[in-house]
Amino acid sequence: MKIVTGGAGFIGSNIVRQLNNRGIxxxxxxxDLTDGRKCRNLQGLSFYDYMDYEDFDMEMAEDTFDCGYIDVVFHEGACSDTMNYNGRYMMKNNYEGSKNLLRYCMHRNIPFLYASSASTYGSGKNGFREDPQCEQALNPYAYSKLQFDRFVRQLLPLAKSQIVGFRYFNVFGPQENHKDRMASLIYQKYHELQKTSKITLFEGTAGYENGGQIRDFIYVKDVVNVIFYFWEHPELRGIYNCGTGEGHSFNEFVQGIISYCGKGAIEYVPFPEILKGKYQSYTQADTTKLMRAGYDRGFTLLNEAVKEYCRILEKSDGYYE
Incomplete structure (x- = not known):
């Protein structure tokens, strides 16, 4: 049995889809299907069973969970809202729940591949290497992810089975509709363009020109390729960046949307006061460790990924058919 937590979510449903493509x-x-929109992400997918996250987490905490032989856990379930400042909720959901699941897997030698986040690098002023010296959490979400990474580092020397954390950079692609304000820039700006015939971006801040903020955008299909590469190489363990290693400005990114749609222009709006000091104006993964691990499946060129995703947004509102 393969377990995918967050399996009805963005990256989780893409993992399930790729498993299905392999005949699994x-x-x-x-x-957690409290937000019923996530049910749409499960349409067309084949899986043995579904379980509510609260029930799952309780059984993990009590060590009563049993569904037979488990050969891998893909742990994608988390609250990913960086604007949620309820630290107690974040730590309970993202940290404590993850610890329970990790302990369960370690006791049974089950490979554990989990979602971390590039938000653990904070402003990025110290770089984007998988190194404690580069880490700085700017919000409760980032802190919950960072603290779990620290917990993993303590246990790695004791682990007999595979444990791998993936620090996702700016992931975009199909099945993210339910994420609302946490959805990718392309999802938000594609719909803004359809409604208003323009795309708004922030004015320059922290030394960046208007729309010049830079992100390491990575297509969700490439994220799944990275995860599966590690799954296929159980000797690999640790925490790895999951980004392309190449940054692109917001201007460049949304220009691909405008080019695909054949209409629109960029309009710059004042940078929000509430985000000052809490905003990553620049991200670019250091992929040295990833490449040393032998990853050789490449990454989709940004303009090709934007076009492909825009076609899916146009045809089926961002869902796989």
Whole structure:
């Protein structure tokens, strides 16, 4: 059995889809469907069973969970809202729940591949290497992810089975509709363009020109390729950046949307006061460690990924058919 927590979410449902593409159906999807829109992400996917995350987490905490043999856990379930400042909720959901699941896997030698975040690098002023000297959490979400990474580092020397954390940079692609304000720039700006015939971006801040903020944008299909590469190489363990290693400005990114749609222009709006000091104006993964691990499947060129995703947004509102 393969377990995918957050399996009805953005990256989780893409993992389930790729498992299906490989002919794999013995999958337990774990998620919270309070937001019923996520049900749409499960349409067309084949899996053995579904379990509510609260029930799953309780059984993990009590060590009563049993669904037979488990050969891998893809742990994608988390609250990813960087604007949620309820630290107690974040730590309970993202940290404590993850610890319970990790302990369960370690006791049974089950490979554990989990979602970390590039938000653990904070402003990025110290770089984007998988190094404690580069880490700085600017909000409760980032702190919950960073603290779990620190917990993992303590246990790695004791682990007999694979443990890998992936620090996702700016992931975009199909099945992210439910994420609302946490959805990718392309999802938000594609719909803004359809409604208003323009795309708004922030004016320059922290030394960056208007729309000049830079992100390491990575297509969700490439994220799944990275995850599966590590799954196929159980000797690999640790925390790795999951980004392309190449930054692109917001201007460049949204220009691809305008080019695909054949209409629109960019309008710059004042940078929000509430985000000053809490905003990453620049991200670019250091992929040295990833490449040393032998990853050789490349990354989709940004303009090709933007076009492909825009076609899916145009045809099926961002869902796989």
């Amino acid at each position: 159906r013995d999958i337990l999807v774990v998620d």
